[in-house]
Amino acid sequence: MTIAPTATPAKPRRRRRRNLTLTIGIVVTAAFMAMALASFFYLPHNPNVPRIPDRLLPAGSPGYLLGTDALGRDIFSQLMVGARTSLTVGAGGALISLVIGTIAGLSAAAFGRVADETISRGADIMLSIPGMVTALVLAATIGSGALTTILALSAFFTPSFTRVIRSAALSVMQEDFITAARLYDRPTWFILLRHVLPNVAGVMIVQFTLYFAAGILTEAGLSYLGVGVTRPSISWGMMLNEAQQQVGISSPLAMWPGLAIVIVVLGLNLLGDGLRDVLDPKLARRA
Amino acid sequence: MPVYIARKLAFFLLAVLVASIAIFLLIRGAGGNVAAVILGKDATAEAINALAQQYGLDRPLFVQYFDWIGNLLQGDLGRSFRTNEPVTDLVVSRLSISIPLCVSGLILGLVIAIPAGTYSALNSDKPLGAVIALLSQVGIAVPVFWAGILLSLLFGVRLGWLPTGGWTNWDVSLWGAVRSLVLPVISLGLILGASLTRYVRSAVLDVMNQDYVRTARATGMTRMQALLQVGLRNAALPIATVVGLQIAELIGGTVIIETVFSLPGLSRMILANVAAREVIVVQSTVMLIIIFVMFINLIVDLLYGVLDPRVRLAR
Numbered sequence: 001m002t003i004a005p006t007a008t009p010a011k012p013r014r015r016r017r018r019n020l021t022l023t024i025g026i027v028v029t030a031a032f033m034a035m036a037l038a039s040f041f042y043l044p045h046n047p048n049v050p051r052i053p054d055r056l057l058p059a060g061s062p063g064y065l066l067g068t069d070a071l072g073r074d075i076f077s078q079l080m081v082g083a084r085t086s087l088t089v090g091a092g093g094a095l096i097s098l099v100i101g102t103i104a105g106l107s108a109a110a111f112g113r114v115a116d117e118t119i120s121r122g123a124d125i126m127l128s129i130p131g132m133v134t135a136l137v138l139a140a141t142i143g144s145g146a147l148t149t150i151l152a153l154s155a156f157f158t159p160s161f162t163r164v165i166r167s168a169a170l171s172v173m174q175e176d177f178i179t180a181a182r183l184y185d186r187p188t189w190f191i192l193l194r195h196v197l198p199n200v201a202g203v204m205i206v207q208f209t210l211y212f213a214a215g216i217l218t219e220a221g222l223s224y225l226g227v228g229v230t231r232p233s234i235s236w237g238m239m240l241n242e243a244q245q246q247v248g249i250s251s252p253l254a255m256w257p258g259l260a261i262v263i264v265v266l267g268l269n270l271l272g273d274g275l276r277d278v279l280d281p282k283l284a285r286r287a
Numbered sequence: 288m289p290v291y292i293a294r295k296l297a298f299f300l301l302a303v304l305v306a307s308i309a310i311f312l313l314i315r316g317a318g319g320n321v322a323a324v325i326l327g328k329d330a331t332a333e334a335i336n337a338l339a340q341q342y343g344l345d346r347p348l349f350v351q352y353f354d355w356i357g358n359l360l361q362g363d364l365g366r367s368f369r370t371n372e373p374v375t376d377l378v379v380s381r382l383s384i385s386i387p388l389c390v391s392g393l394i395l396g397l398v399i400a401i402p403a404g405t406y407s408a409l410n411s412d413k414p415l416g417a418v419i420a421l422l423s424q425v426g427i428a429v430p431v432f433w434a435g436i437l438l439s440l441l442f443g444v445r446l447g448w449l450p451t452g453g454w455t456n457w458d459v460s461l462w463g464a465v466r467s468l469v470l471p472v473i474s475l476g477l478i479l480g481a482s483l484t485r486y487v488r489s490a491v492l493d494v495m496n497q498d499y500v501r502t503a504r505a506t507g508m509t510r511m512q513a514l515l516q517v518g519l520r521n522a523a524l525p526i527a528t529v530v531g532l533q534i535a536e537l538i539g540g541t542v543i544i545e546t547v548f549s550l551p552g553l554s555r556m557i558l559a560n561v562a563a564r565e566v567i568v569v570q571s572t573v574m575l576i577i578i579f580v581m582f583i584n585l586i587v588d589l590l591y592g593v594l595d596p597r598v599r600l601a602r
Binding site: 121122124125127129131132133134136137138139213217220221224227237244254262263265266270 | 301302306309314424425427430431432433436440532534539543558562566569580581584
């Protein structure tokens with residue numbers, strides 16, 4: 001009996017919270033992308049050129065907004081180029097996973113039990129291989145770098161995309177309009193492209209956003225370990241590693257890249273959650 | 288139940304087989320000529336051939352694969368090219384660090400996540416429930432190594448309570464070993480706990496909306512009684528699945544946190560061997576980790592069968 005009165009006033013409040021989530025997500029993500037794009041046109045300093053006289057300047061020093069590192073390189077410029085790396089590697093990994101995962105997920109949903117079992121079990125197997133370890137193996141064999149990191153992320157994320165898109169597609173396949181399309185003798189690929197794909201697009205967008213964030217975290221971890229991107233590219237994870245090795249953890253240098261990662265990943269996750277609420281009300285109830 | 292166990296066991300074996308082929312091909316296929324990789328750019332063709340012959344790297348790939356997997360099954364993981372040390376020895380000496388770290392991290396994560404997630408699901412409209420949800424959202428965004436750096440900054444540098452890194456072996460000082468593991472375990476557990484809290488929260492929310500909970504409430508149970516007697520048992524299933532999946536993530540976190548705190552664990556050994564291009568060492572150790580993760584997932588699946596009659600009786 002206590003359920004009914006609380007349910008009604010809660011509704012508008014929840015919607016407002018959703019909009020707030022989405023708004024913060026959009027603002028943070030847009031700022032992050034603007035920073036990454038701006039780095040192609042303007043940098044306060046060259047982030048790879050050491051200036052020993054200016055080493056370890058504190059934040060707010062003239063000419064250096066966030067100070068300099070142990071070799072006198074401008075922190076803010078490095079953060080800007082780091083945003084570029086996070087953007088390309090995170091989005092790249094999520095995009096490849098999205099493409100392969102969509103093809104695999106739709107095939108599993110549409111092409112019968114054998115295809116479904118093969119693809120689903122394959123995804124299960126891949127899910128139980130630790131992504132960090134795959135990345136280490138790739139780094140050992142084909143060498144580290146941005147491209148290796150993107151490949152590792154794709155191998156790591158594709159099975160999740162496959163599973164999520166498969167189950168979304170399966171529930172769409174139950175709908176009457178699919179049966180109608182079948183009765184019209186539409187070929188399966190046509191049904192998938194024309195009817196199923198648009199109906200799972202919401203799930204795809206949400207999944208992409210959340211794994212974009214996960215990709216940024218993983219890339220930072222790999223670069224922190226020294227098996228991700230290498231100079232002249234710059235990664236926030238790499239900056240943390242250098243800060244710890246060159247000046248020890250007590251330096252404020254270890255603050256900025258960490259904060260940047262947290263803010264951007266949080267922003268993308270909020271964006272993903274907000275989008276889920278808008279695009280996919282059924283899923284939103286659970287999260 | 289026997290059919291269920293047999294199916295899960297068969298899948299486990301298949302998974303290990305597929306993963307071993309994948310890892311083997313990834314390393315051998317992507318790595319090109321292993322002997323050339325090991326010896327570096329300046330090696331002569333003779334030296335490369337000699338090394339290849341010594342380690343049987345000139346044989347057809349499938350022969351090498353069966354050789355490797357056959358030895359692996361007998362507990363022989365191969366030897367390091369450079370030091371000729373058996374990989375088994377390299378691995379075993381590191382496990383006394385990595386396993387306690389990983390397991391305590393997981394336990395801490397669960398100890399945080401189960402009460403926090405349940406509380407915030409049941410009290411989602413109260414301030415504390417919302418704060419927990421917010422903290423978990425922020426925690427998910429914090430990279431595990433940054434958490435480690437911040438913790439060691441606070442407790443190691445500022446307060447000086449715990450070491451900021453390094454390792455005292457168990458046989459040297461039990462207390463010392465525990466002290467060097469405290470911060471790494473907290474970093475792992477907090478970050479894992481943050482993401483698990485989210486899953487626990489949504490599992491409990493989901494369960495509390497089910498008809499059987501409403502029925503239980505209708506019989507006069509309070510929300511707490513309904514949760515404890517009906518809800519948790521049902522929420523345990525999705526939580527168990529997520530924990531199984533998080534094991535893979537946890538291992539990734541362990542790799543990183545060992546580096547943050549310079550603990551000479553398994554993952555640091557792998558990293559050093561990645562840098563040294565010790566292909567066999569990396570290949571065997573990675574395979575061991577994968578088997579371990581798959582084994583945990585097998586246990587989770589079997590547990591699923593125990594917890595839920597619908598699962599073990601299906602088909």
